[in-house]
Amino acid sequence: GAVVSQHPSRVICKSGTSVKIECRSLDFQATTMFWYRQFPKQSLMLMATSNEGSKATYEQGVEKDKFLINHASLTLSTLTVTSAHPEDSSFYICSAGGQPPAPQHFGDGTRLSIL
Amino acid sequence: AQTVTQSQPEMSVQEAETVTLSCTYDTSESDYYLFWYKQPPSRQMILVIRQEAYKQQNATENRFSVNFQKAAKSFSLKISDSQLGDAAMYFCAYRSGASNTGKLIFGQGTTLQVKP
Numbered sequence: 606g607a608v609v610s611q612h613p614s615r616v617i618c619k620s621g622t623s624v625k626i627e628c629r630s631l632d633f634q635a636t637t638m639f640w641y642r643q644f645p646k647q648s649l650m651l652m653a654t655s656n657e658g659s660k661a662t663y664e665q666g667v668e669k670d671k672f673l674i675n676h677a678s679l680t681l682s683t684l685t686v687t688s689a690h691p692e693d694s695s696f697y698i699c700s701a702g703g704q705p706p707a708p709q710h711f712g713d714g715t716r717l718s719i720l
Numbered sequence: 721a722q723t724v725t726q727s728q729p730e731m732s733v734q735e736a737e738t739v740t741l742s743c744t745y746d747t748s749e750s751d752y753y754l755f756w757y758k759q760p761p762s763r764q765m766i767l768v769i770r771q772e773a774y775k776q777q778n779a780t781e782n783r784f785s786v787n788f789q790k791a792a793k794s795f796s797l798k799i800s801d802s803q804l805g806d807a808a809m810y811f812c813a814y815r816s817g818a819s820n821t822g823k824l825i826f827g828q829g830t831t832l833q834v835k836p
Contacts, residue, residue: 639823648811648826649765696763702822708755709815709824711765 608632609701611712619720620691626684626715628655628699634679635701639709640672643696652697655682689719722747724814726827733802734835740787741797741830743812751817754788754795755824760808768810771795773817799832807834 608631616624628638636657641649653674654662661674671693673685682701686693696716702709723746733739745754756768771779771788778786783800799806812827 637822643763646809646829646831648829649824651823651825654823698763698765700765700824707822708767708770709822714763716763 609699609710609712611699611715613715614713615716615718617718617720618689621688622719624686624689624717626686626697626699626717628682628684628701628712630680630701630710633701635682636679638676638682638699638701640674640682640684641698641700643698643714645696649698652684657682686717689717691719693717694719722749722752722814722816722825724812724825724827726810726812726830728830729828730831730833732833732835733799735802735804737802738798738800739802739832741799741810741812741832743795743797743827745793745795745812745814745827747793747814747816749816749818753815753817754786755813755815756784756786756795756797757811757813757826758806758808759811759829760805765811769797802834804834804836807832 610629612627638655640652643649652667655674655676657676676682698714699712700709725744752773754771758766758768769781785798787796809829809831811829813824
């Protein structure tokens with residue numbers, strides 16, 4: 606079946622570092638991908654919609670300059686957390702899929718820890 | 721804007737018993753899709769079951785079934801013959817049928833404990 610690969614699965618880095626997370630659709634093309642953030646024991650909160658070949662659409666309250674999204678091809682979207690600080694520590698997860706009724710497929714997530 | 725509400729933060733069930741997780745949603749759309757996702761401790765998001773709003777028949781997937789009440793905007797998940805592996809966080813999610821982007825709106829989640 607359709608698979609979404611997310612890398613890396615775990616990142617630990619110092620405050621001030623920029624971190625890039627990749628999300629790949631392995632066996633299908635995805636013009637749209639989604640980036641979510643999840644705090645422990647809480648729900649997934651949509652951060653932004655990644656659009657192939659155009660600018661991402663950010664949800665209200667999400668800093669565009671902090672969370673840079675690039676969707677340069679039909680199979681790859683990247684999320685870069687710029688100048689990360691401890692409050693950016695969280696679980697980030699991407700999803701991709703076709704238009705409805707095709708379901709979304711999720712990556713396995715990235716656990717980001719900023720020291 | 722659409723909203724999804726799960727009013728049960730935690731639920732527990734005895735192994736082999738049946739449990740029902742509640743979900744309500746709010747929308748003015750007539751075309752939409754509803755989902756239940758399971759998130760075990762590994763934090764993978766696993767699709768459990770989905771329901772198209774235009775279908776009156778409740779979806780079923782083996783031990784999992786839904787009670788879809790469109791007028792009441794209710795979408796509960798029933799797990800029969802609960803197994804230890806069913807222990808996880810369960811999320812109800814809404815997806816607009818009108819939009820071609822397919823973004824999901826999630827409820828707050830319900831943590832299910834299965835007691836042996």
